[in-house]
Amino acid sequence: MGTAELACPSLKALCRAESFEMLAVVTQPDKPKGRDLKVQFTPVKTVALAEGLPVLQPERARNEAFIGQLRALQPDLIVVAAYGQILPQAILDLPRFGCVNVHASLLPKCRGAAPIPWAILNGDPETGVTLMKMDAGLDTGAILCQATTPIAPTDDAQTLHDRLAALGAELLVKILPDFVSDRITPRPQPVEGASYARKITKEDGQLDWSQPARVLWCRVRGFTPWPGAFTHYSFRDQARLLKIWSAAVEPEGSGQPGTIVGADRDGILVACGQQALRVLQLQRAGGRRLGAREFLAGNDLPVGSTLIRTTGPPDH
Numbered sequence: 001m002g003t004a005e006l007a008c009p010s011l012k013a014l015c016r017a018e019s020f021e022m023l024a025v026v027t028q029p030d031k032p033k034g035r036d037l038k039v040q041f042t043p044v045k046t047v048a049l050a051e052g053l054p055v056l057q058p059e060r061a062r063n064e065a066f067i068g069q070l071r072a073l074q075p076d077l078i079v080v081a082a083y084g085q086i087l088p089q090a091i092l093d094l095p096r097f098g099c100v101n102v103h104a105s106l107l108p109k110c111r112g113a114a115p116i117p118w119a120i121l122n123g124d125p126e127t128g129v130t131l132m133k134m135d136a137g138l139d140t141g142a143i144l145c146q147a148t149t150p151i152a153p154t155d156d157a158q159t160l161h162d163r164l165a166a167l168g169a170e171l172l173v174k175i176l177p178d179f180v181s182d183r184i185t186p187r188p189q190p191v192e193g194a195s196y197a198r199k200i201t202k203e204d205g206q207l208d209w210s211q212p213a214r215v216l217w218c219r220v221r222g223f224t225p226w227p228g229a230f231t232h233y234s235f236r237d238q239a240r241l242l243k244i245w246s247a248a249v250e251p252e253g254s255g256q257p258g259t260i261v262g263a264d265r266d267g268i269l270v271a272c273g274q275q276a277l278r279v280l281q282l283q284r285a286g287g288r289r290l291g292a293r294e295f296l297a298g299n300d301l302p303v304g305s306t307l308i309r310t311t312g313p314p315d316h
Contacts, residue, residue, distance in 0.1 A: 007081035108194035111139035118197035120222035142186030209258035
């Protein structure tokens with residue numbers, strides 16, 4: 001059971017491993033996306049069809065007819081990864097070995113919908129993957145195993161996502177045979193250190209320049225590629241969107257937060273609540289993603305101008 005791109009390596013790994021027979025794949029219903037609102041398959045459905053697997057797409061996992069379909073399959077085990085719905089007890093109890101979840105954090109840290117960006121936003125030095133036997137709580141089930149990976153200064157949410165997706169797939173095919181053979185005893189999650197990683201919204205990407213530069217640097221990385229870190233600048237008395245793709249913390253540089261205190265081939269230096277943020281790659285609305293030098297060659301963003309916050313949702 002999975003929907004998002006994070007689940008695709010796990011599905012592929014299970015299909016390739018000789019220890020498992022895949023009965024079916026459950027994913028969210030197809031939804032319209034893009035400017036033309038064309039209906040698109042979920043990433044997991046695309047992989048499942050390529051593997052020749054039956055695909056079930058219930059509107060709600062609690063649907064009795066759907067649960068009947070699952071029951072008829074008589075699965076030994078259900079693997080869940082980035083599915084997007086809370087499973088009812090009737091499904092959790094259905095397979096004889098239960099349901100195992102691939103969660104992209106070191107539980108009990110970052111329970112919830114968005115563990116990958118929040119690990120970066122929190123400034124954590126490392127994160128990882130947890131295989132968990134699911135219970136009725138939100139990511140509170142007993143732990144089968146965990147694997148860690150450092151969060152590098154060069155990581156953003158996309159690079160970390162890809163690494164954790166691969167790590168989760170590797171763990172699954174390695175651990176599941178031992179789990180169903182009773183060679184692994186699930187251990188309860190510790191009470192200490194639990195945290196919640198709520199769902200990210202578009203509005204979260206707006207930068208607050210009164211915050212320390214390091215916090216903003218983490219937000220740029222944590223919100224790349226979605227929803228994107230952004231701010232606005234004044235152009236002909238209008239607030240224009242400016243998306244920031246890459247930045248670095250600069251120890252030197254003081255001024256009113258949001259004020260551009262330097263602009264050259266090495267980047268656009270913006271004063272923050274503490275220290276300054278050097279913007280390295282950016283993009284204006286309707287434009288291309290550019291390095292600071294290229295951007296300054298074609299856009300007027302002089303020293304002394306101010307980057308601003310606006311109210312309402314972003315226009316991107």
